[in-house]
Amino acid sequence: MCSPMPFSNFSPTFSPAFGCTESEDMRKPCCDKQGINKGAWSKQEDQKLVDYIRIHGEGCWRSLPKAAGLHRCGKSCRLRWINYLRPDIKRGNFAQDEEELIIKLHALLGNRWSLIAGRLPGRTDNEVKNYWNSHIKRKLIKMGIDPDNHKLNQYPIRPQPQHDVPPNPTDTTSMNVACKLRVSSTDNDGVSDAASYLEDETPAAVSNLDLDLTIAFPSSPIKIIEENQKKTASIVRNDQEEQHTAPTLLLFR
């Protein structure tokens, strides 16, 4: 799912089908929900799971709880291992570059957290998803950016310079901001293409992902010309003015 499994060859005794004989365990429900612990994991449970996977490796999650002496559903064990116990988990705050990468990848892939997390070594999909929902989403909303489609859905909360033509606040379509990506897709319809594009890349290559998330108001040809003239003029303006005329996502400056 995410980064390559460090324990894939963890133990020479690893057998993917450990405790998973067809006659005994195949084609049975995941768990009968009876006598199954739920909720937070205790240290003892964590230790049991870690110890078991250290010896036997991952595989056959359904039979794992029984084999490891855990009163948990296999899914729960898998989740606990992947999201918390794996030794390559990078815990702690997200770095600025990680945050930027998440935003860029989300613009490309949407809510495909496992794909996004796969580009962030040591981060899990759950962690990325939580960070997006609790931090980034709010941040973007504050900036007047729709976190779902990465378009400007309201004018950024900042004083407007007189020389700029303010968008009609009642015309929401004119407020749309296109995220221009230098990859094959330019909108959500291209997500699958972009996803496959990403999937073919190595993590190292992704770090060079050249995403231009400059945003611009879609307009008529005349307006586009006017935009270009403004942009050209804005080059010689100071940085503060430039922020008003060329609404680029601040995060990518």
Add this chain to the structure above:
DNA sequence: AACGGCGGCAACCGCCGTGCT
């Protein structure tokens, strides 16, 4: 000090794709 609101995060739920019988 007590209480309530809020945010962060771990964990669960339910669906889907895949592979096996």
Add this chain to the structure above:
DNA sequence: AAGCACGGCGGTTGCCGCCGT
């Protein structure tokens, strides 16, 4: 071909700690 179980994924929930009143 159909049915079933498994693994994986995204959405959602609920607990817990922090902070303000």
